[in-house]
Amino acid sequence: MAEEIQSWPLNPSRLNHRSDEENPVFNNIRKERSNKCFVYVFTAIVLQSIFILVFALVVLRPKSPSVKLRSVTVKSLRYTTSPLPSLNATLVAEISIKNPNFGSFKFENSAVSFLYEGKQINGKKTVKGNVSARETKRFNVSVEVRSSRLSEKQNLVNDLNSGIVKLSSLARIVGKVHLIKILKTKKTKEMNCTMSINLKNRTIKDLLCN
Template sequence: MADQESQSWPLAPMRVHQRSDEENPAFKALRKERTNKCFVYIFAGIVILGAILLIFALIVLRSKSPEIKLKSVTVKSLDYSTSPWPSLNATLIATVAIKNPNFGPYRFGSNNSAVFLYGGGKLGEQRIRQGKATAKATKRVNVTVEIRTSRLPQGSNNLGGDLSSGMVNLSSYCKFTGRVHLIKIFENRKTAEMNCAMTLVLKTKMIKNLRCD
């Protein structure tokens, strides 16, 4: 019995178990790859968002001056004489178009006016009432102007000769000042000018050869 008890038996080989806090190299590499991809996606998203904001700022938030044009002039009344001295009195109805190229409305006050001139001298002026040209639209405004040659300096023009010829060359000037409102946050002051030339035909009481710069 003693021999059997003292007999030693070979021990079974120990199994080496990987510690739970040690990662598998393959899994570690996969996780690193996913982390790198995540950073790449985030960076790409930031770049795309920045590009979108830049395009938005350049296209939408960039304000431009409106375009002002005299579309037509109608003679409502006309009275002229060559003796005893040349004189011309008329009532003109001018249709002014304000084209707004912006993505926000263009608001203008009542400090704007339309002026009619002859030979560089002012015949008449009329203020334009305040209004608004909506985004990407054209606003038309009718302005009634009383013109009087009695307002001109005497002897400084050839009014008598023009009245005798039946045609009087006139010019018109208009300067608009207003503000462009963008997404109810941004507000930019914009000014536009208009210079036009035309011919008043006395016999037909009509305006012809209307052209604007």
């Protein structure tokens, strides 16, 4: 007797059906993974920015530059005691600026003044420039000194007759330290000096700064 062979209908394989509509669980998993990935990347960026900022403020803490008046040279000199006392001179000051920071120091609208008995005797003189990181740079500043800017000249007569005219100078350097291209910190440095002009040999002596 022939054996009866029973056939069974094949069920469609569920592994072949991967649509999002039929598999909402997979769709939700993808969304959760995508959201977590965005959160991780955003958190990493924020932490990196905080680390850079803290590193710049603590480790690379901006410092004020060091300013020195290295020398003053008398380029030209004219003076007289009669009929009215007068002193006209061109002074060339050599100033050095040391930048101790790991970023450049850019300064502008900085001023150099010369004074006689506390009164400014030169016109407004501004200087600007840039000092690279960990560098010392020298600048020459030419200043015109005129006693005509003084209202009281009695003491000037005595100084001219003695051959020694005492002056003081003030340099105020204002600029910004640039760190990692995003952090800019304003720094100001002042320097006060005293000196004497020897009228006979046209030289500067007793130059002292603090």
